[in-house]
Amino acid sequence: MAQPILEVRNVSAAYGKIMAIKSISLTVFPGEIVTIIGANGAGKSTTLMTICSILRPTQGEIFYQGQPIHTLAADRLPAMGLSQAPEGRRIFPRLTVQENLEMGAFFRNDKPEIYRDIEWIFELFPVLRERRKQRGGTLSGGEQQMLAIGRALMARPKLLLLDEPSMGLAPLVVQLIFETIKDINRTAGTTILLVEQNANLALKLATRGYVLETGRIVMEDQAQALLENPEIRKAYLGE
Amino acid sequence: MTQEFKRIAKYWAMAMAWFYALLWPLMGITAQGLKFGPSLKIFGLVALGSAFCVVVWFLNQGGRLEWCKRPAQAVTRAVTGRVARAPRWLSLGLIVLAAFLLPFVASRYALDVAVNVLIYVCLGLGLNVVVGLCGLLDLGYIAFYGVGAYTYALLSVNFGMPFWLCLPLAGTFAAVAGCIIGYPTLRMRGDYLAIVTLGFGEIVRIVINNWMSMTNGPNGILGITPPTIWWPNFANGFTFELLLLKKLPQLYWIILGLAIFTIVAVYRLNYSRIGRAWEAIREDETAAELMGVNTFKLKLLSYAMGAVFGGLAGAFFAARMRFVSPGSFTFIESAMVLSMVVLGGLASIPGVIVGALALIALPEVFRGFEQYRMFAFGAAMVVMMLFRPKGLIPAARYGRRSEERH
Amino acid sequence: MDFFLQQCINGVTLGGFYALIALGYTMVFGIIQLINFAHGEIYATGGYVGIIFLSYLGGQGYVETHPWLCLAGAFTLALVYCAALAMAVEKIAYLPLRRASRLSMLLSALGMSIFLQNGLMLTQGVYDKTYPSVFKTGVLHFGNVTLSYMQMIIVGVTGLLLVGLNTLVFRTRIGKAMRATAQDKVMAALVGINANRIISITFAIGAMLAAAAGIMVGMYYGAVRYDMGFVPGVKAFSAAVLGGIGNITGAMLGGLIIGLVEIFAAAYISSEYKDVFAFIILIGVLYFMPTGIMGENVDDTRV
Numbered sequence: 034m035a036q037p038i039l040e041v042r043n044v045s046a047a048y049g050k051i052m053a054i055k056s057i058s059l060t061v062f063p064g065e066i067v068t069i070i071g072a073n074g075a076g077k078s079t080t081l082m083t084i085c086s087i088l089r090p091t092q093g094e095i096f097y098q099g100q101p102i103h104t105l106a107a108d109r110l111p112a113m114g115l116s117q118a119p120e121g122r123r124i125f126p127r128l129t130v131q132e133n134l135e136m137g138a139f140f141r142n143d144k145p146e147i148y149r150d151i152e153w154i155f156e157l158f159p160v161l162r163e164r165r166k167q168r169g170g171t172l173s174g175g176e177q178q179m180l181a182i183g184r185a186l187m188a189r190p191k192l193l194l195l196d197e198p199s200m201g202l203a204p205l206v207v208q209l210i211f212e213t214i215k216d217i218n219r220t221a222g223t224t225i226l227l228v229e230q231n232a233n234l235a236l237k238l239a240t241r242g243y244v245l246e247t248g249r250i251v252m253e254d255q256a257q258a259l260l261e262n263p264e265i266r267k268a269y270l271g272e
Numbered sequence: 273m274t275q276e277f278k279r280i281a282k283y284w285a286m287a288m289a290w291f292y293a294l295l296w297p298l299m300g301i302t303a304q305g306l307k308f309g310p311s312l313k314i315f316g317l318v319a320l321g322s323a324f325c326v327v328v329w330f331l332n333q334g335g336r337l338e339w340c341k342r343p344a345q346a347v348t349r350a351v352t353g354r355v356a357r358a359p360r361w362l363s364l365g366l367i368v369l370a371a372f373l374l375p376f377v378a379s380r381y382a383l384d385v386a387v388n389v390l391i392y393v394c395l396g397l398g399l400n401v402v403v404g405l406c407g408l409l410d411l412g413y414i415a416f417y418g419v420g421a422y423t424y425a426l427l428s429v430n431f432g433m434p435f436w437l438c439l440p441l442a443g444t445f446a447a448v449a450g451c452i453i454g455y456p457t458l459r460m461r462g463d464y465l466a467i468v469t470l471g472f473g474e475i476v477r478i479v480i481n482n483w484m485s486m487t488n489g490p491n492g493i494l495g496i497t498p499p500t501i502w503w504p505n506f507a508n509g510f511t512f513e514l515l516l517l518k519k520l521p522q523l524y525w526i527i528l529g530l531a532i533f534t535i536v537a538v539y540r541l542n543y544s545r546i547g548r549a550w551e552a553i554r555e556d557e558t559a560a561e562l563m564g565v566n567t568f569k570l571k572l573l574s575y576a577m578g579a580v581f582g583g584l585a586g587a588f589f590a591a592r593m594r595f596v597s598p599g600s601f602t603f604i605e606s607a608m609v610l611s612m613v614v615l616g617g618l619a620s621i622p623g624v625i626v627g628a629l630a631l632i633a634l635p636e637v638f639r640g641f642e643q644y645r646m647f648a649f650g651a652a653m654v655v656m657m658l659f660r661p662k663g664l665i666p667a668a669r670y671g672r673r674s675e676e677r678h
Numbered sequence: 679m680d681f682f683l684q685q686c687i688n689g690v691t692l693g694g695f696y697a698l699i700a701l702g703y704t705m706v707f708g709i710i711q712l713i714n715f716a717h718g719e720i721y722a723t724g725g726y727v728g729i730i731f732l733s734y735l736g737g738q739g740y741v742e743t744h745p746w747l748c749l750a751g752a753f754t755l756a757l758v759y760c761a762a763l764a765m766a767v768e769k770i771a772y773l774p775l776r777r778a779s780r781l782s783m784l785l786s787a788l789g790m791s792i793f794l795q796n797g798l799m800l801t802q803g804v805y806d807k808t809y810p811s812v813f814k815t816g817v818l819h820f821g822n823v824t825l826s827y828m829q830m831i832i833v834g835v836t837g838l839l840l841v842g843l844n845t846l847v848f849r850t851r852i853g854k855a856m857r858a859t860a861q862d863k864v865m866a867a868l869v870g871i872n873a874n875r876i877i878s879i880t881f882a883i884g885a886m887l888a889a890a891a892g893i894m895v896g897m898y899y900g901a902v903r904y905d906m907g908f909v910p911g912v913k914a915f916s917a918a919v920l921g922g923i924g925n926i927t928g929a930m931l932g933g934l935i936i937g938l939v940e941i942f943a944a945a946y947i948s949s950e951y952k953d954v955f956a957f958i959i960l961i962g963v964l965y966f967m968p969t970g971i972m973g974e975n976v977d978d979t980r981v
Contacts, residue, residue, distance in 0.1 A: 111870035653789025
């Protein structure tokens with residue numbers, strides 16, 4: 034087994050005064066698509082925000098490519114190859130589409146490459162090219178999600194974190210986005226850690242899955258096994 | 273351990289270098305050439321002082337100072353324990369008695385300072401109702417002081433009305449001013465409230481300064497009559513004569529009475545339903561609104577009530593000085609009253625009193641350094657916010673507004 | 679008509695000053711939601727440092743031989759100095775309080791403002807400091823309208839600075855990072871922007887603009903005073919709010935409007951009450967149109 038690209042060991046983190054995640058441990062290997070599924074408020078976003086050092090873990094450690102990152106400042110991580118398309122997209126509303134993408138590559142110095150990458154993003158999501166001079170806040174939900182993922186990809190990440198990309202989007206758009214994610218994983222080899230409420234889609238896409246319930250990991254298995262697991266089917270797949 | 277100290281020492285050295293780079297141009301570059309003397313002197317003092325503080329803090333962090341901290345803590349605990357065990361009415365009564373007897377033992381100078389302290393106690397408590405209880409940052413509070421003072425001044429000089437009649441009128445006018453100022457401003461966001469009240473305070477001052485026909489402008493109003501009372505005169509049978517209360521002890525007792533009235537009033541407000549509602553607004557305005565608290569009316573009420581106390585103090589001020597001018601009602605005065613409330617302890621009555629003492633009496637002790645007063649004052653505000661944001665004597669209950677929890 | 683034109687010229691000049699100062703307020707509020715009370719004192723310090731350098735150079739005799747070179751030098755040094763001062767103020771009084779309540783930061787800013795103003799008074803004295811008269815240049819006449827060369831230079835420099843800032847904020851990487859941080863601090867961190875560094879840069883740039891205004895005011899009116907920062911500071915903040923807090927273009931526009939209103943009010947209505955008009959505009963805007971003329975630009979994620 035290769036060295037994991039991400040290792041979360043016994044991490045607990047609080048959101049304000051509420052202990053949102055408790056003693057979480059998970060591992061992600063390079064090239065995988067791993068998903069964390071769970072109900073609303075289970076602590077999925079908290080997990081991603083803690084990995085990205087926006088929240089400090091009250092206990093536990095996080096290792097990225099073998100290096101501890103839980104003590105680093107959040108803004109150091111994109112340069113190390115870790116980027117996130119967070120919950121709610123969080124597009125910079127008054128920056129244009131182009132500028133949002135440029136910000137995704139903020140830490141980079143290679144200007145011509147950056148513009149080549151922007152072109153690549155426009156190939157992935159052609160609708161963004163039409164809107165390149167439009168302010169991010171005026172885009173539709175689906176377009177914003179594409180922009181958020183595109184922006185995260187501008188960092189040329191080795192590990193891409195995605196927080197509920199299907200949230201509030203029409204099924205066709207969701208399908209497009211998930212296909213793009215699979216594509217990126219296949220061609221660029223980007224490891225994906227996907228947090229989703231839509232367990233069905235997530236488990237179909239992923240190789241492995243974790244189930245998060247009120248702040249704790251309650252199950253971990255191959256995605257296919259989780260899909261067939263009767264408890265999971267009852268709780269998350271609407272049976 | 274030494275690793276940590278080296279890191280701190282490095283930061284300290286950088287900070288000192290930066291400080292000198294900022295200090296020297298102001299002191300050392302003159303038309304006559306470049307001087308290093310005076311700036312180095314100050315730099316030396318600051319460097320030594322800050323080094324001392326850093327070392328003490330570092331030792332404290334490492335737990336090295338327990339040998340002197342523990343006995344000190346034991347002593348303070350013993351003293352406060354004793355004081356807390358005494359019945360409330362006894363300690364309060366003793367304080368009031370001592371305050372009452374002050375004119376008999378204090379020098380004229382000390383009594384003068386005491387009168388000032390008590391005026392600012394009234395002002396501080398009035399502002400406390402607005403800032404501490406209700407959480408509204410008011411930077412123009414001194415305008416109400418001015419309204420009260422000028423009310424009495426004008427009524428006294430133009431109509432010869434007596435002080436005791438004008439006192440409630442001054443309070444009323446101040447309350448009206450509070451409503452006028454409060455009406456547009458209280459709908460605004462918290463940050464804006466500060467600057468708008470500042471603007472209003474300035475408007476009031478500029479109007480007073482320029483309305484020559486009414487207020488005599490920058491020259492002020494002279495010849496205000498001091499408070500008067502009817503006092504029995506046994507000289508030619510039993511008659512009452514009008515006695516001017518312009519002796520310092522008499523004025524002192526009047527302001528003491530006013531201060532006690534303010535303290536009791538604010539205390540009662542603090543522990544009333546209105547006070548509860550104000551605190552709810554302070555803690556989380558949206559939640560309070562949702563629970564049926566009419567936030568706008570209550571904010572206006574707190575504004576007006578705070579203004580009343582300011583107006584009363586203002587009337588007294590006019591009666592005592594017998595002269596008012598716009599120069600006494602500048603923004604700096606507002607800032608000083610605000611600091612008293614903040615440094616003493618928001619929403620804490622003993623805190624405000626201590627704050628007034630600190631800000632009025634303490635500079636008198638350092639009379640020689642008069643010109644450094646405001647300078648030290650500004651620095652003190654920053655330091656307090658960094659290290660003791662709740663004030664010297666924090667109020668028993670004080671949380672954080674939910675909008676500010678980030 | 680001539681009188682009207684004259685007031686326009688004077689108003690634009692004054693408006694330029696307010697715009698420069700307002701930009702500092704608006705950028706800082708946009709990025710950390712703080713009314714930087716100390717900003718007015720940075721403006722005053724700029725005026726002072728300019729004259730400090732000039733008087734030294736004058737003492738050495740350089741001002742007589744190369745007046746404009748000396749001025750340029752003093753200008754640059756004052757800008758650098760004020761940037762350093764503003765960054766120091768931010769590190770000491772604002773950075774540690776970023777997680778504390780808004781009230782704490784506001785009061786710290788207030789304390790800093792008083793501290794700086796009195797620091798100026800203690801080190802530079804209570805009396806006005808005059809700018810060398812060698813800079814009193816000639817005037818152009820258009821009928822009854824006078825346009826001094828000084829005014830043209832000031833308007834020119836102000837225009838350059840405003841254009842420069844616009845370019846910086848809207849076309850450079852750092853400028854975009856500044857705007858991104860102002861709009862969503864958490865997301866900015868997630869894309870690798872060091873918020874603290876960007877905030878320091880914001881303070882520095884705002885301070886440089888204010889310092890430039892301070893020097894030009896010193897040259898225009900002939901003197902500086904330790905308390906010259908307070909009233910213009912509040913007016914400039916009004917201008918920032920008028921234009922839409924956080925909005926760069928708004929601050930420029932707001933400054934211009936406030937300057938023109940003040941000059942016209944003083945000329946046509948009343949000159950004693952001219953300061954009041956800026957405050958009235960502030961209160962009016964906040965009551966009727968709180969987001970300002972051009973809309974706000976702050977972090978909407980924390981409601």
